[in-house]
Amino acid sequence: GENVEQHPSTLSVQEGDSAVIKCTYSDSASNYFPWYKQELGKRPQLIIDIRSNVGEKKDQRIAVTLNKTAKHFSLHITETQPEDSAVYFCAASARDDKIIFGKGTRLHILP
Amino acid sequence: DSGVTQTPKHLITATGQRVTLRCSPRSGDLSVYWYQQSLDQGLQFLIQYYNGEERAKGNILERFSAQQFPDLHSELNLSSLELGDSALYFCASSVGPGTYGYTFGSGTRLTVV
Numbered sequence: 001g002e003n004v005e006q007h008p009s010t011l012s013v014q015e016g017d018s019a020v021i022k023c024t025y026s027d028s029a030s031n032y033f034p035w036y037k038q039e040l041g042k043r044p045q046l047i048i049d050i051r052s053n054v055g056e057k058k059d060q061r062i063a064v065t066l067n068k069t070a071k072h073f074s075l076h077i078t079e080t081q082p083e084d085s086a087v088y089f090c091a092a093s094a095r096d097d098k099i100i101f102g103k104g105t106r107l108h109i110l111p
Numbered sequence: 112d113s114g115v116t117q118t119p120k121h122l123i124t125a126t127g128q129r130v131t132l133r134c135s136p137r138s139g140d141l142s143v144y145w146y147q148q149s150l151d152q153g154l155q156f157l158i159q160y161y162n163g164e165e166r167a168k169g170n171i172l173e174r175f176s177a178q179q180f181p182d183l184h185s186e187l188n189l190s191s192l193e194l195g196d197s198a199l200y201f202c203a204s205s206v207g208p209g210t211y212g213y214t215f216g217s218g219t220r221l222t223v224v
Contacts (some may be wrong), residue, residue, distance in 0.1 A: 043215040099165040103153040
């Protein structure tokens with residue numbers, strides 16, 4: 001079955017700097033790659049997603065890139081702000097549509 | 112409010128007991144998914160239903176079972192509870208098969224003592 005690896009597990013960046021989180025997936029049939037943000041004690045919320053027919057997608061300060069050949073995808077957050085502090089999960093889904101999540105990255109934005 | 116309703120929000124029970132967690136999907140969504148999130152752990156996929164039928168199974172223990180009813184709400188039953196079952200249990204829903212993003216409920220925090 002699908003396996004999603006996510007790195008790093010913890011990331012600290014200065015406010016205003018960029019943050020990058022990387023994921024790899026195992027199932028070449030995966031064609032949908034969402035990213036979720038989870039604040040402490042709250043539900044995961046979809047922040048951006050990308051489908052396999054697109055190599056890059058951007059939404060304001062966040063962007064996601066996908067390399068299907070290498071089976072990896074990344075989340076980029078620019079001009080980080082204190083409210084970006086949270087746990088971020090990457091995920092992958094194949095045609096049967098269940099989504100498999102990575103183990104998460106705890107992002108700390110330092111003042 | 113995400114539109115996905117989970118009850119109860121908190122549950123404290125003793126080892127060996129049985130509990131039922133309930134989820135009502137967002138209006139129009141036919142698929143329901145259950146995930147377990149233990150302390151500092153990721154989201155472990157348990158089981159998926161689509162329009163009343165089981166569609167996919169993940170790492171769900173034999174002590175756990177679930178179903179989706181004709182009105183599309185779903186219940187996750189956890190029996191012979193152990194301390195290690197303490198976790199946040201999330202339900203999510205989506206329109207249906209295909210590559211759609213999930214909408215998560217607020218979760219049920221289960222504490223087994």
